[in-house]
Amino acid sequence: MIPLLEVTDLATHFATRNGALKAVDGVSFSIAEGEIIGLVGESGSGKSVTGFSILGLIDPPGRIVGGSVKLKGRELVGLSARELRAIRGREIAMVFQDPSATLNPVLTIGTQMRLALEAHGSVSESEARARSAEVLERVGIPDAARRLDAHPHQFSGGMRQRVAIAIALLNRPKLIICDEPTTALDVSIQAQILTEMRDLAREFGTAMIWISHDLATVSSIASRLLVMYAGRIIEEGPVANVLRQPQHPYTAGLLASLPANAERGMDLVQIPGSTPSLFDLPPGCAFQPRCDRRSPACVVMPELTSGGLGRRRRCHHPLNGGSA
Amino acid sequence: MLGFMIQRLLQALVVMLVISALVFVGVYAVGNPIDVLISPDATQQIREAAIKAYGLDQPLWKQYIDFLGRLIQGDFGRSFLYNMPVLDLIGSRIPATLELTLVAVLGATLLGVPLGMYAGYRPDSIASRLIMTLSIFGFSVPTFWIGLVLIFTFAVQLGWLPAGNRGETATLFGVEWSFLTANGWKHMLLPALNLSLFKFAMMVRLARAGTREIMLTDTVRFARAAGESEFTILRRHVLRLISIPIVTVFGLEFGSTMAFAVVTETIFSWPGVGKLIIDSISSLDRPVMVAYLMLVAFFFIVINLLVDLSYAALDPRLRTRRAA
Amino acid sequence: MTDSTPLARFWSEFRTNKVAVCALFVVIAIVLIALAAPLIAPQNPYDLGTLVLMDARRPPGFVGTKGFTHWLGTDAQGRDLLSAILYGLRISIQIGIIAGGIAFALGVTLGTFAAYFGGRIEALIMRIIDLQLSFPAILLALVLAALLGQGKGPLIAALVTAQYAYFARTAHGAASSERSKEYVEAALSTPLAPTRVVFRHILPNCLPPLIVVATVQIANSIALEATLSFLGLGLPVSEPSLGMLISNGFQYMLSGRYWISIYPGVALIILIVAINLVGDQIRDQLNPRLRR
Numbered sequence: 001m002i003p004l005l006e007v008t009d010l011a012t013h014f015a016t017r018n019g020a021l022k023a024v025d026g027v028s029f030s031i032a033e034g035e036i037i038g039l040v041g042e043s044g045s046g047k048s049v050t051g052f053s054i055l056g057l058i059d060p061p062g063r064i065v066g067g068s069v070k071l072k073g074r075e076l077v078g079l080s081a082r083e084l085r086a087i088r089g090r091e092i093a094m095v096f097q098d099p100s101a102t103l104n105p106v107l108t109i110g111t112q113m114r115l116a117l118e119a120h121g122s123v124s125e126s127e128a129r130a131r132s133a134e135v136l137e138r139v140g141i142p143d144a145a146r147r148l149d150a151h152p153h154q155f156s157g158g159m160r161q162r163v164a165i166a167i168a169l170l171n172r173p174k175l176i177i178c179d180e181p182t183t184a185l186d187v188s189i190q191a192q193i194l195t196e197m198r199d200l201a202r203e204f205g206t207a208m209i210w211i212s213h214d215l216a217t218v219s220s221i222a223s224r225l226l227v228m229y230a231g232r233i234i235e236e237g238p239v240a241n242v243l244r245q246p247q248h249p250y251t252a253g254l255l256a257s258l259p260a261n262a263e264r265g266m267d268l269v270q271i272p273g274s275t276p277s278l279f280d281l282p283p284g285c286a287f288q289p290r291c292d293r294r295s296p297a298c299v300v301m302p303e304l305t306s307g308g309l310g311r312r313r314r315c316h317h318p319l320n321g322g323s324a
Numbered sequence: 325m326l327g328f329m330i331q332r333l334l335q336a337l338v339v340m341l342v343i344s345a346l347v348f349v350g351v352y353a354v355g356n357p358i359d360v361l362i363s364p365d366a367t368q369q370i371r372e373a374a375i376k377a378y379g380l381d382q383p384l385w386k387q388y389i390d391f392l393g394r395l396i397q398g399d400f401g402r403s404f405l406y407n408m409p410v411l412d413l414i415g416s417r418i419p420a421t422l423e424l425t426l427v428a429v430l431g432a433t434l435l436g437v438p439l440g441m442y443a444g445y446r447p448d449s450i451a452s453r454l455i456m457t458l459s460i461f462g463f464s465v466p467t468f469w470i471g472l473v474l475i476f477t478f479a480v481q482l483g484w485l486p487a488g489n490r491g492e493t494a495t496l497f498g499v500e501w502s503f504l505t506a507n508g509w510k511h512m513l514l515p516a517l518n519l520s521l522f523k524f525a526m527m528v529r530l531a532r533a534g535t536r537e538i539m540l541t542d543t544v545r546f547a548r549a550a551g552e553s554e555f556t557i558l559r560r561h562v563l564r565l566i567s568i569p570i571v572t573v574f575g576l577e578f579g580s581t582m583a584f585a586v587v588t589e590t591i592f593s594w595p596g597v598g599k600l601i602i603d604s605i606s607s608l609d610r611p612v613m614v615a616y617l618m619l620v621a622f623f624f625i626v627i628n629l630l631v632d633l634s635y636a637a638l639d640p641r642l643r644t645r646r647a648a
Numbered sequence: 649m650t651d652s653t654p655l656a657r658f659w660s661e662f663r664t665n666k667v668a669v670c671a672l673f674v675v676i677a678i679v680l681i682a683l684a685a686p687l688i689a690p691q692n693p694y695d696l697g698t699l700v701l702m703d704a705r706r707p708p709g710f711v712g713t714k715g716f717t718h719w720l721g722t723d724a725q726g727r728d729l730l731s732a733i734l735y736g737l738r739i740s741i742q743i744g745i746i747a748g749g750i751a752f753a754l755g756v757t758l759g760t761f762a763a764y765f766g767g768r769i770e771a772l773i774m775r776i777i778d779l780q781l782s783f784p785a786i787l788l789a790l791v792l793a794a795l796l797g798q799g800k801g802p803l804i805a806a807l808v809t810a811q812y813a814y815f816a817r818t819a820h821g822a823a824s825s826e827r828s829k830e831y832v833e834a835a836l837s838t839p840l841a842p843t844r845v846v847f848r849h850i851l852p853n854c855l856p857p858l859i860v861v862a863t864v865q866i867a868n869s870i871a872l873e874a875t876l877s878f879l880g881l882g883l884p885v886s887e888p889s890l891g892m893l894i895s896n897g898f899q900y901m902l903s904g905r906y907w908i909s910i911y912p913g914v915a916l917i918i919l920i921v922a923i924n925l926v927g928d929q930i931r932d933q934l935n936p937r938l939r940r
Contacts, residue, residue, distance in 0.1 A: 085551050085552075088549055088550065102546035104543050107560070119551040119552040460921060461917075464871070466878075466917075469913040469916065472898060476906055476910075583787045617791065620787060
């Protein structure tokens with residue numbers, strides 16, 4: 001069966017004065033229909049750029065320099081602007097981090113939803129209102145029909161993000177890319193939105209790519225986890241499996257540094273060193289200078305190899321029984 | 325809203341008072357007005373009689389109160405030069421200035437905003453560079469010199485358009501207007517072009533800067549991710565967002581354009597208030613100067629008030645804050 | 649990234665804009681030419697004795713009775729236009745810089761002290777300045793020039809009045825945002841004199857936006873001076889600035905003698921455009937919101 005989305009060797013670089021910045025460098029993964037995957041990494045690891053690359057939303061000086069993105073077998077890289085536009089919002093939608101920045105402050109919610117509908121065929125005013133109200137109701141906005149005439153600033157932060165999610169759901173896309181949609185919200189609302197999004201995805205049969213720096217959030221919604229570091233995927237596998245038995249030392253470090261995993265009274269564990277600059281990557285494995293398992297072999301870039309049970313990792317010296 | 329209006333009106337009143345005091349001191353107290361009022365070889369008796377008649381023997385504050393009292397009754401005195409009531413004189417000249425200014429500012433906005441938006445949308449294209457070069461010239465080249473060049477080119481050398489005066493007028497609401505006749509338009513074209521060039525440059529820059537900033541925001545990215553076309557994004561999102569500063573400048577510039585009409589009217593012998601004030605300045609016709617300055621101040625205050633009100637109409641965030 | 653001082657870094661970025669570099673070169677060249685005007689001009693246009701009325705209103709390239717070629721023609725008094733333009737540039741630049749400098753000093757002082765003192769004083773000063781800003785500069789200058797009479801002093805006073813408010817506004821904006829920062833609070837809590845805090849800590853951090861305003865305002869005051877002179881409210885006829893040369897040529901333009909007005913205008917425009925181009929680049933470089 002063809003996967004819903006298949007990304008192969010995707011590479012997105014940014015031309016800068018100091019040479020090409022390889023924000024995404026050879027990323028491959030696939031998603032089945034209705035599947036929720038988590039894309040985890042620190043800022044600068046390339047997780048957001050991966051999300052934008054799928055939709056072809058990379059602004060100059062950035063450019064997709066290689067690889068392929070296939071939606072149900074159809075190649076998206078290299079499509080014309082018009083063809084890409086027909087896919088955005090209709091096949092693949094996106095939700096961003098900060099709803100107060102994404103929604104247009106001077107247009108009513110109803111207008112913004114109508115613009116999103118009109119992008120994919122003409123609709124009458126009353127039809128647009130009816131459909132918008134219906135979706136708003138679904139994402140948990142009470143009194144939706146009346147709220148269509150409100151402006152974004154009249155909603156709370158959580159409600160605003162629900163509006164953005166409603167706009168993304170409006171054309172019933174097959175896939176929604178969520179770029180840290182709960183990061184800007186209060187903790188209590190984060191959990192709410194998370195649960196609602198999972199239920200909505202199930203209900204609409206929508207697949208999701210959940211991008212986040214927060215391992216805990218992602219693992220509560222996704223079934224499969226992809227961990228990125230310095231523009232590459234370094235570990236992949238079913239969530240429960242990866243959390244229980246990380247195979248890449250970086251994932252293990254991330255897990256150990258979660259406060260929930262700390263032992264009472266002990267210092268929190270930190271990964272030594274800091275994220276390398278993308279301009280100045282060490283040879284071979286990008287994590288190797290910070291890794292306590294490194295060996296001379298690590299100056300050669302390890303391949304993403306299978307570690308059993310649907311798992312892959314990019315490491316010469318994997319943990320937890322995955323012998324190299 | 326009502327409270328806000330009353331507060332603004334009171335402020336306006338105070339401002340008018342302050343300006344009237346400044347104008348009074350500036351125009352009447354600098355230099356000796358009596359030298360201007362009567363011939364230098366008048367006898368001492370005539371002199372003293374005149375001083376008494378004009379109230380110049382009173383202390384300055386008393387003179388100012390009298391002056392204010394006359395203003396409130398609508399008595400701005402008589403023009404020395406034209407020997408008619410100042411208010412009638414200015415009233416007869418205002419329509420000419422008003423129509424010239426309106427045509428210039430409207431033309432500059434209708435042309436400048438789309439071009440500026442394009443320059444902000446594609447900042448590196450050749451057309452954008454051309455637009456920006458044009459705007460730098462419009463900004464830098466003094467209005468009066470452009471006026472000369474326009475006359476030299478289109479009136480003297482090519483003989484296409486007249487070099488001065490209003491041309492034929494037609495009556496509407498009991499007032500003579502040039503824009504109602506073809507010949508009037510022919511006469512208005514060059515001065516309006518001359519007057520609009522600076523405003524055009526300003527609108528281009530304003531629209532460009534706003535568009536450039538907004539194109540980088542998540543609002544635009546989100547609209548793109550929803551599949552909206554670039555044209556829709558520019559027309560519905562960007563234009564709406566930059567309209568707030570543009571309306572402000574439109575309002576404020578309308579006032580300053582009326583003031584700048586001084587130069588254009590002088591060059592093109594356009595019989596408006598600008599020409600009148602230059603004539604009265606060179607002949608030290610003080611009552612006309614005072615009335616003109618008070619009128620301009622009044623105009624500015626009214627425009628500022630209108631701009632503030634249109635803010636509320638354009639920016640829903642302000643509307644609710646004030647209503648609250 | 650490798651450059652050490654901020655100035656060197658600024659220059660290395662400035663250098664990438666070829667147009668701005670050319671413009672800067674033009675500005676420097678014009679200033680040098682204007683400074684050297686008495687040495688290089690073929691004639692002293694203010695020395696009425698050297699003017700020959702027979703040579704008046706001659707087209708460019710005319711060889712006058714004094715034996716030298718008038719490359720740009722002559723004006724209505726028989727002045728060599730090239731010389732008049734060189735001297736005119738000198739006056740324009742001089743007045744632009746003096747008026748700009750005084751407006752800068754006055755405006756920045758008012759703006760920073762308003763921000764520094766806060767409260768009623770700040771409210772009063774800034775209200776007056778806002779009021780003035782909402783009023784067109786050209787009118788203020790016009791009325792002042794009319795009331796004070798002709799001459800350099802009144803003209804500069806008019807220009808300063810028309811412009812200081814822009815500096816005050818900018819300085820106030822920058823200074824009040826600096827004022828609220830913690831390092832200033834910290835400096836104020838020490839026994840340092842307040843003026844020292846203003847000059848040592850607040851002012852240097854307000855400089856970037858002020859530099860941008862200053863370039864624009866110098867260009868503006870040159871243009872405004874020309875406009876006032878054109879309207880007959882600027883300098884006396886014996887010292888023709890560029891604006892007055894253009895004004896004098898206006899009446900002859902209708903009969904096709906374009907050069908008296910056109911060439912001084914071209915000189916004026918080259919100067920103003922060049923200053924504005926330099927200012928534009930500085931503004932773009934200092935605008936943090938366009939940085940990627």
